[in-house]
Amino acid sequence: MSKPKKNFGQNFLIDQIVLGRIIDALSLVNGEQVLEIGCGKGALTERMLMKGINLKGVEIDRDLIEGLDLIKLKHKNFDVLNQDILKVNLKDISDSKLRIVGNLPYNISSKIILWSVKNKDMIRDVHFMLQKEFGERLTSGPNKKSYGRLSIFTQLFFKVEVLFDVSSESFFPKPKVDSIFLKLRPQNNKDIENLDIECLQNITLKAFTKRRKKISSCLKEYLSKEDLKKINIDPDLRPENLSIADYISITRYIQN
Numbered sequence: 599m600s601k602p603k604k605n606f607g608q609n610f611l612i613d614q615i616v617l618g619r620i621i622d623a624l625s626l627v628n629g630e631q632v633l634e635i636g637c638g639k640g641a642l643t644e645r646m647l648m649k650g651i652n653l654k655g656v657e658i659d660r661d662l663i664e665g666l667d668l669i670k671l672k673h674k675n676f677d678v679l680n681q682d683i684l685k686v687n688l689k690d691i692s693d694s695k696l697r698i699v700g701n702l703p704y705n706i707s708s709k710i711i712l713w714s715v716k717n718k719d720m721i722r723d724v725h726f727m728l729q730k731e732f733g734e735r736l737t738s739g740p741n742k743k744s745y746g747r748l749s750i751f752t753q754l755f756f757k758v759e760v761l762f763d764v765s766s767e768s769f770f771p772k773p774k775v776d777s778i779f780l781k782l783r784p785q786n787n788k789d790i791e792n793l794d795i796e797c798l799q800n801i802t803l804k805a806f807t808k809r810r811k812k813i814s815s816c817l818k819e820y821l822s823k824e825d826l827k828k829i830n831i832d833p834d835l836r837p838e839n840l841s842i843a844d845y846i847s848i849t850r851y852i853q854n
């Protein structure tokens with residue numbers, strides 16, 4: 599069996615109690631469609647299959663596919679794709695909405711969150727194991743260091759719920775940091791109806807790349823101090839002081 603690969607973020611779950619807690623949190627129902635990101639050696643995969651779900655796994659590491667193929671022989675309700683999840687469009691692999699589960703490779707967590715936003719219309723819910731600090735960025739609010747673009751985009755499209763913390767001792771090899779298990783549920787957010795998402799992406803990029811500057815200075819190519827005052831935003835605030843609603847107001851002001 600090959601050694602765990604750092605470049606694929608391979609920290610395998612070995613703690614049976616944590617695996618059991620994950621299964622309980624998922625409340626899987628016989629026959630439902632689930633996609634697992636990064637099956638690894640199948641610790642979570644096999645436990646989920648025992649609930650009678652239809653499971654599709656996506657695993658990038660060819661060296662792990664042989665082991666997963668053995669699981670496939672035992673379970674007709676399992677299939678695995680040897681692919682990079684970031685290149686998968688959920689519409690191409692399923693006709694109906696999926697539940698997504700993954701003990702994520704931490705090095706590409708941001709990309710997988712943005713992938714989830716892109717695929718949100720095909721998602722019923724998402725359960726991810728993430729590096730704790732990263733998870734805090736997803737749930738963070740204004741005036742905190744951890745607040746940024748990722749907080750804004752995740753919370754605009756998903757309702758985020760922290761389920762439980764997981765110690766680094768639960769993995770092999772043991773990562774340097776603790777983890778967090780959380781749930782994301784796509785939400786129909788009226789605030790984003792007809793909102794120019796690309797504009798919001800550009801504005802938040804400008805703002806949070808220079809988060810120590812005043813918002814008026816970060817966004818000077820888009821709007822003046824007077825414009826900001828018109829929408830009740832103090833031009834002297836720093837990007838991290840603005841709420842998600844403020845960023846929506848700025849986007850609407852620019853797009854109209």
Ligand code: SAM
Pocket residue numbers: 606607608609610611612635636637638639640641642656657658659662681682683684700701702703704706
């Ligand atoms: N699910 C297993 C477990 O809990 O023990 C493995 C989790 S390990 C943290 C992350 C897994 O994701 C690894 O098996 C790794 O090879 C896989 N992986 C890494 N990058 C990936 C990608 N872009 N697409 C699909 N799988 C990926």
